[in-house]
Amino acid sequence: MGGIGILPSKPEKYHYQPYNNINNNNILRIRSSKFTLCSSIFVFLAFIIFFFILSPSTSSLPTKNSWGGPEWEKRVTKSTRHNSPSGSPLTVLVTGASGFVGMHVSLALKRRGDGVLGIDNFNRYYDINLKRTRAKVLSRAGVFVVEGDINDVHLLRKLFDVVAFTHVMHLAAQAGVRYAMRNPNSYVHSNIAGFVNLLEVSKSANPQPAIVYASSSSVYGLNSKTPFSEKDRTDQPASLYAATKKAGEEFAHTYNHIYGLSVTGLRFFTVYGPWGRPDMAVYLFTKDILKGKQITVFESPDGGSVTRDFTYIGDIVKGCLGALDTAKKSTGSGGKKKGNAQYRIFNLGNTSPVPVSELVNILEKLLKVNVKRKVVPMPINGDVRFTHANISRAQRELGYMPTTDLEAGLKKFVRWYLDFHSPLKNKNVW
Numbered sequence: 001m002g003g004i005g006i007l008p009s010k011p012e013k014y015h016y017q018p019y020n021n022i023n024n025n026n027i028l029r030i031r032s033s034k035f036t037l038c039s040s041i042f043v044f045l046a047f048i049i050f051f052f053i054l055s056p057s058t059s060s061l062p063t064k065n066s067w068g069g070p071e072w073e074k075r076v077t078k079s080t081r082h083n084s085p086s087g088s089p090l091t092v093l094v095t096g097a098s099g100f101v102g103m104h105v106s107l108a109l110k111r112r113g114d115g116v117l118g119i120d121n122f123n124r125y126y127d128i129n130l131k132r133t134r135a136k137v138l139s140r141a142g143v144f145v146v147e148g149d150i151n152d153v154h155l156l157r158k159l160f161d162v163v164a165f166t167h168v169m170h171l172a173a174q175a176g177v178r179y180a181m182r183n184p185n186s187y188v189h190s191n192i193a194g195f196v197n198l199l200e201v202s203k204s205a206n207p208q209p210a211i212v213y214a215s216s217s218s219v220y221g222l223n224s225k226t227p228f229s230e231k232d233r234t235d236q237p238a239s240l241y242a243a244t245k246k247a248g249e250e251f252a253h254t255y256n257h258i259y260g261l262s263v264t265g266l267r268f269f270t271v272y273g274p275w276g277r278p279d280m281a282v283y284l285f286t287k288d289i290l291k292g293k294q295i296t297v298f299e300s301p302d303g304g305s306v307t308r309d310f311t312y313i314g315d316i317v318k319g320c321l322g323a324l325d326t327a328k329k330s331t332g333s334g335g336k337k338k339g340n341a342q343y344r345i346f347n348l349g350n351t352s353p354v355p356v357s358e359l360v361n362i363l364e365k366l367l368k369v370n371v372k373r374k375v376v377p378m379p380i381n382g383d384v385r386f387t388h389a390n391i392s393r394a395q396r397e398l399g400y401m402p403t404t405d406l407e408a409g410l411k412k413f414v415r416w417y418l419d420f421h422s423p424l425k426n427k428n429v430w
C-alpha cells in the first residue's frame with residue numbers, strides 16, 4: 001500500500017543545528033539522540049505494522065502496490081490513446097475502475113473511442129476475484145487498470161505527468177451502507193481523505209481536468225419529502241457512509257470555489273445489474289436463494305415495507321457519459337483559479353421505487369426457487385426506509401432517461417450471475 005498519510009497532517013517545526021558546533025558534549029547528546037532515534041524508528045515501524053498490516057480496522061486496504069517504470073508508462077500512454085473517427089474524444093482517468101460502476105463506465109468510454117485509464121486499489125471489501133476478473137475484461141478491451149490507491153499523492157501526480165487528462169470520473173469509494181458501522185475509518189480513508197487527495201492533485205494539474213464524481217442517494221438521509229430533489233435537505237445523514245458521501249460533496253464545492261475546478265456530482269440510487277457488488281441485496285439474495293438458504297428482508301419500524309428506487313447499471317452508465325460530455329472545462333491551471341467554473345449535482349435514479357419484498361418476489365420467479373424469507377425490523381445501522389429520485393434536472397441537462405424496469409434489469413443480472421458462477425465456465429474466457 002503506497003502513500004498512506006503522504007500529505008502531512010500536522011505542521012512541524014524544523015530545528016537546525018550547525019555542523020561545526022559539534023563538540024564532546026554534543027557527541028554524547030548525539031549518541032543519546034541516536035538511541036532516541038532508533039527507538040523512535042522502532043516505535044514508528046511497530047505503529048505502521050499494526051495499523052496498516054495487522055489492524056482489523058484497515059483490513060480492507062490493499063496489500064500490494066506496484067507502479068512505475070518505462071513499461072508501465074507505455075501501458076498508461078497506450079490505454080489513454082483515442083480511437084475516435086470524429087468529434088473530440090475525452091481522456092479520462094476512471095478511479096475505482098475495477099468496481100461495479102467503474103468497469104461499465106470504462107468499457108462504454110473505450111468502446112466509443114475515448115482514451116481511458118483506470119486506477120483501483122483492489123481492496124478486499126468483497127471478492128477480489130470478481131474485481132480481478134473485471135480488470136481482465138477491461139484489459140481485453142484496451143483499458144489498463146493501474147493498481148494503486150487514490151491516497152497515494154505520488155502515484156496520482158505521476159499519472160497527471162504522463163497523461164493530460166481532460167476528465168476524471170471518480171468512482172473509487174468505500175461503499176456499503178451497513179458496513180460503515182463496523183469500519184468507519186475505511187470510509188473516512190477512501191471517501192474523504194482519498195477524494196481530497198484526488199482534488200488536490202487535479203487542481204494542481206495543468207490543464208486541470210473536469211471532475212465527475214459519484215455521490216449517493218443516501219445523502220438525503222432523513223429527508224421525508226418525495227421524490228428527492230437536488231434542492232432538498234441533505235444535512236441529516238442517517239449513516240456514517242452517507243456522512244462521508246455528503247462530506248465529499250462539500251469538498252467538491254470548495255475546490256470548485258477556490259481553484260476553479262469544474263465539478264459534477266452524481267447521486268446514484270441503488271445501482272444493480274451484471275457484474276454487481278456481492279454486498280448488495282440483489283447479489284446477496286440471489287446467492288442465498290440459489291443455495292436454499294433463508295434470506296433476511298427488512299421492514300420499517302412501523303411494519304411497512306422498505307422501498308428502493310433500484311436503478312439499472314446500463315441507465316447509470318448513460319447518465320455518467322452524459323455528465324462527462326456536458327462537463328465544461330475547469331477554469332484554473334496549476335492551482336490558480338482564473339474564473340468561476342461549472343458546479344453541478346444530479347440525481348441518477350429510476351423514479352419508480354419498489355418494495356424490497358417485491359424485489360424478492362421477482363427473484364423468486366426468475367430463479368424458480370421457493371424463497372425462505374425472514375422478515376425483521378430494519379436494524380439501526382443507517383438504512384433509510386425509502387428512496388425515490390426526481391430526475392428532471394438530469395433529464396433536462398444530461399438527456400438522462402432510464403429505460404430499464406426492475407424485472408427487465410433483474411433478468412439480465414440473473415443471466416450474468418448464473419453464467420459467471422457456472423462450474424462449467426472456463427474462468428480464462430473472461
Ligand SMILES: O=C(O)[C@H]1O[C@H](OP(=O)(O)OP(=O)(O)OC[C@H]2O[C@@H](n3ccc(=O)[nH]c3=O)[C@H](O)[C@@H]2O)[C@H](O)[C@@H](O)[C@@H]1O
Nearest residue numbers: 175176177216217218268269270280281296297298306356
Ligand atoms: O443508492 C445508494 O445511495 C446506495 O445504494 C446501496 O445501498 P442500499 O440501498 O442499502 O442497497 P442494498 O444493499 O442493495 O439494499 C437494498 C435494500 O435491501 C434491503 N436489504 C438489504 C440486505 C438484506 O439482507 N436485507 C434487506 O432487506 C436494504 O435495507 C435496502 O432497502 C449501495 O450499497 C450504496 O453504496 C449506495 O450508495
